[in-house]
Amino acid sequence: MNPRISVIIPTYCEAPNLPRLVSRIVGSVAESDLRGNEFEIIVVDDNSPDGTGKLGLSLAREHPEMKVIIRTDERGLGTAVLKGIGASIGDILVVMDADLTHEPALIPQLVGHVANNGADIALGSRFVNGFEMESSLHHIWGSKALNTFIRVLLQIPARDVTGGFFALRRGALDDLDVNSIFRGYGDYFFALLYRGGKRGWKMKEVACEYRARREGLSKTSFLKAGFSYGVRALKLRVNLE
Numbered sequence: 001m002n003p004r005i006s007v008i009i010p011t012y013c014e015a016p017n018l019p020r021l022v023s024r025i026v027g028s029v030a031e032s033d034l035r036g037n038e039f040e041i042i043v044v045d046d047n048s049p050d051g052t053g054k055l056g057l058s059l060a061r062e063h064p065e066m067k068v069i070i071r072t073d074e075r076g077l078g079t080a081v082l083k084g085i086g087a088s089i090g091d092i093l094v095v096m097d098a099d100l101t102h103e104p105a106l107i108p109q110l111v112g113h114v115a116n117n118g119a120d121i122a123l124g125s126r127f128v129n130g131f132e133m134e135s136s137l138h139h140i141w142g143s144k145a146l147n148t149f150i151r152v153l154l155q156i157p158a159r160d161v162t163g164g165f166f167a168l169r170r171g172a173l174d175d176l177d178v179n180s181i182f183r184g185y186g187d188y189f190f191a192l193l194y195r196g197g198k199r200g201w202k203m204k205e206v207a208c209e210y211r212a213r214r215e216g217l218s219k220t221s222f223l224k225a226g227f228s229y230g231v232r233a234l235k236l237r238v239n240l241e
Helices: 018-030 052-062 077-087 104-116 137-154 187-198 222-237
Strands: 005-011 039-045 066-070 092-095 121-125 166-169 203-207
Touching: 005 018, 005 052, 005 077, 018 039, 018 052, 018 104, 039 052, 039 077, 052 066, 066 077, 077 092, 077 187, 092 104, 104 121, 104 166, 104 203, 121 187, 137 187, 137 222, 187 203, 187 222
Parallel strands: 005 039, 005 092, 039 066, 121 203
Antiparallel strands: 092 166, 121 166
């Protein structure tokens, strides 16, 4: 029996990117071995002032595989991902950013490692096989240094622990405290990998080119995020959360 697949996309002010992203995801699935699988796209929008949520509802009329959740009482990347997981039906969960920095064509490969090769989680990695990032040198090496610090500190068997593009076996979440993991911003991802690693998850990294944002504004300050990520990693290491 083919596994059901849910692609979860948290959004905030991504109206310029969402139509193209949805089209590319649908095309990637349709042109791959996944075309016979039950498949859905779940957009979780934090009541974007640019109308991303309303645009998503409009797109859902064209794409019956889409669900759109507009949150008015809560914001945050980690909790948005958890909201999408709770609303999903998939046996395999795919999470990706809405800004087109993650390549939809990689979805079938990530899903395949979970569905067919025994991985609990397969992640798109910027730091394997001669990584490529469309960014400034200080951002590239800053990201690499931050990832190295976190993965060494937490002994996570993966190189890219902040990328946030992954396919996950749903059952792997069964014995995890998801509410303590899925909070904050991108730090939820290394918290997930850390907790999963402690439970013996099999992880597979797939080379993933990081593309520069073409439309809209980034919600991340690298220095601010780097500090908060480091603090959370230290708290995880000494069992303060």
